[in-house]
Amino acid sequence: MAKKGDMLYAWTTDSALAKKAECGGAVTELLKYALESKTVDAVLAVKKGFDLYDAVPTIVTDPKDLDECAGSLHCGTILLSKLVMEYAPKLSGKKIGMVVKGCDMMGLLEMAKRNQVNLDNIVMIGVNCGGSVSPVAARRMIKEKFGVDPDKVTKEEIDKGQFIIEYEGGHKGIKMDDLEDEGYGRRSNCRRCKAKITRQADLACGNWGVIGDKAGKATFVEVCSDKGAKLLDGAVKAKKLTTEPADPKGIEIRAKTENAMLKLGDKWRKRDFEALRSNLWESIAKETARCMKCGACIAHCPVCFTRADKYEQSEPDIMVRAGFIPADPMFHLRRFAHISDSCVNCGQCEENCPCEIPLALFSHAIRTEADKFFEPKLGKSAYTN
Numbered sequence: 264m265a266k267k268g269d270m271l272y273a274w275t276t277d278s279a280l281a282k283k284a285e286c287g288g289a290v291t292e293l294l295k296y297a298l299e300s301k302t303v304d305a306v307l308a309v310k311k312g313f314d315l316y317d318a319v320p321t322i323v324t325d326p327k328d329l330d331e332c333a334g335s336l337h338c339g340t341i342l343l344s345k346l347v348m349e350y351a352p353k354l355s356g357k358k359i360g361m362v363v364k365g366c367d368m369m370g371l372l373e374m375a376k377r378n379q380v381n382l383d384n385i386v387m388i389g390v391n392c393g394g395s396v397s398p399v400a401a402r403r404m405i406k407e408k409f410g411v412d413p414d415k416v417t418k419e420e421i422d423k424g425q426f427i428i429e430y431e432g433g434h435k436g437i438k439m440d441d442l443e444d445e446g447y448g449r450r451s452n453c454r455r456c457k458a459k460i461t462r463q464a465d466l467a468c469g470n471w472g473v474i475g476d477k478a479g480k481a482t483f484v485e486v487c488s489d490k491g492a493k494l495l496d497g498a499v500k501a502k503k504l505t506t507e508p509a510d511p512k513g514i515e516i517r518a519k520t521e522n523a524m525l526k527l528g529d530k531w532r533k534r535d536f537e538a539l540r541s542n543l544w545e546s547i548a549k550e551t552a553r554c555m556k557c558g559a560c561i562a563h564c565p566v567c568f569t570r571a572d573k574y575e576q577s578e579p580d581i582m583v584r585a586g587f588i589p590a591d592p593m594f595h596l597r598r599f600a601h602i603s604d605s606c607v608n609c610g611q612c613e614e615n616c617p618c619e620i621p622l623a624l625f626s627h628a629i630r631t632e633a634d635k636f637f638e639p640k641l642g643k644s645a646y647t648n
């Protein structure tokens with residue numbers, strides 16, 4: 264019987280799925296089993312749309328349809344946490360299974376605190392995430408740095424610190440560090456992210472730490488809750504999944520990789536925030552002067568539930584005048600204040616801003632600054648000494 268804290272390799276017993284899946288197909292198989300066993304009524308996952316730069320959220324109720332979702336889309340930047348609200352009225356009282364990256368997971372936790380979702384009704388299958396690349400930026404990077412037509416790319420992956428593409432006629436990898444030093448690579452919020460392994464989900468799945476003959480063929484699974492252990496046991500019992508204990512050397516490698524990623528996150532935080540140190544408010548005023556008040560930053564933020572229409576004429580607001588473009592600086596200041604202690608750095612505000620305002624940079628910088636107040640050392644010296 265699996266239990267919280269277990270670490271294992273898992274792979275599907277379905278050979279067709281094994282070919283399509285990113286690693287061992289454990290994520291797809293677990294979700295299929297969750298539907299078949301009626302652990303959940305529906306699954307919210309992501310599938311390839313027009314091309315591999317087009318990640319489309321999809322709600323699945325027939326387990327067979329989940330095969331279509333197998334595989335990782337590293338240029339898929341959508342956040343599933345707030346999207347679940349779209350389906351909430353239809354799924355009221357029902358249970359849902361979700362694939363969550365670190366940001367999806369943190370978004371759901373924040374939404375639960377605000378009574379927007381009930382975590383008892385959600386099974387979270389976490390996937391480790393080293394970061395994603397915006398579709399437009401990925402196409403530009405592939406054209407300019409790889410010298411390849413982005414439409415000819417058949418597969419992309421991020422492995423061993425490289426961004427790798429397969430295309431008609433070959434494959435090529437370039438070190439992510441080199442790409443990022445030149446302004447390409449992962450989204451800036453992903454570079455600063457330190458939620459790489461989804462331990463607050465029910466299961467944390469990934470490829471880090473899968474070594475030996477299982478490399479590329481199995482999914483590394485860390486059991487993070489009793490709910491996750493039960494689902495895993497059920498899928499194994501139903502002969503959907505095969506598992507074996509993770510290689511101790513693999514566990515060590517996974518921990519080292521995670522640590523290296525956390526250090527990299529710190530490096531990017533230092534670099535990004537340092538640049539704001541002397542001029543945060545001037546930068547905010549300058550950048551937000553482009554705001555056309557479309558409300559996309561609010562609509563996609565998993566911690567902000569202010570209604571965008573509140574800022575229209577219908578409801579006069581003493582702090583934010585209606586009917587003015589660009590938005591009053593107070594519009595943004597109030598939003599930053601709303602989320603200052605809970606921004607999860609998912610990057611959706613920035614990703615969806617048609618005016619390309621670096622909103623995630625600002626709110627993450629403010630959140631990180633606010634967090635310092637609660638760091639043990641400061642807390643102690645401020646109040647307990």
Ligand SMILES: Cc1cc2nc3c(=O)[nH]c(=O)nc-3n(C[C@H](O)[C@H](O)[C@H](O)COP(=O)(O)OP(=O)(O)OC[C@H]3O[C@@H](n4cnc5c(N)ncnc54)[C@H](O)[C@@H]3O)c2cc1C
Pocket residue numbers: 283284285286287288289290291292308309310318332333334335336337338339340341362363364390391392393394395421468469470471482483
């Ligand atoms: C953007 C991204 C970055 C990742 N980076 C790492 C990493 O650095 N290290 C590591 O160990 N693992 C990483 N992973 C996880 C890894 O790629 C596999 O998803 C994981 O090992 C599970 O493999 P599997 O064969 O069991 O999954 P599959 O059975 O192939 O299932 C994959 C599931 O992921 C979902 N999915 C695909 N793309 C996205 C997306 N963009 N957003 C949300 N859900 C998506 C699909 O809907 C599908 O349900 C990353 C995944 C993603 C999406």
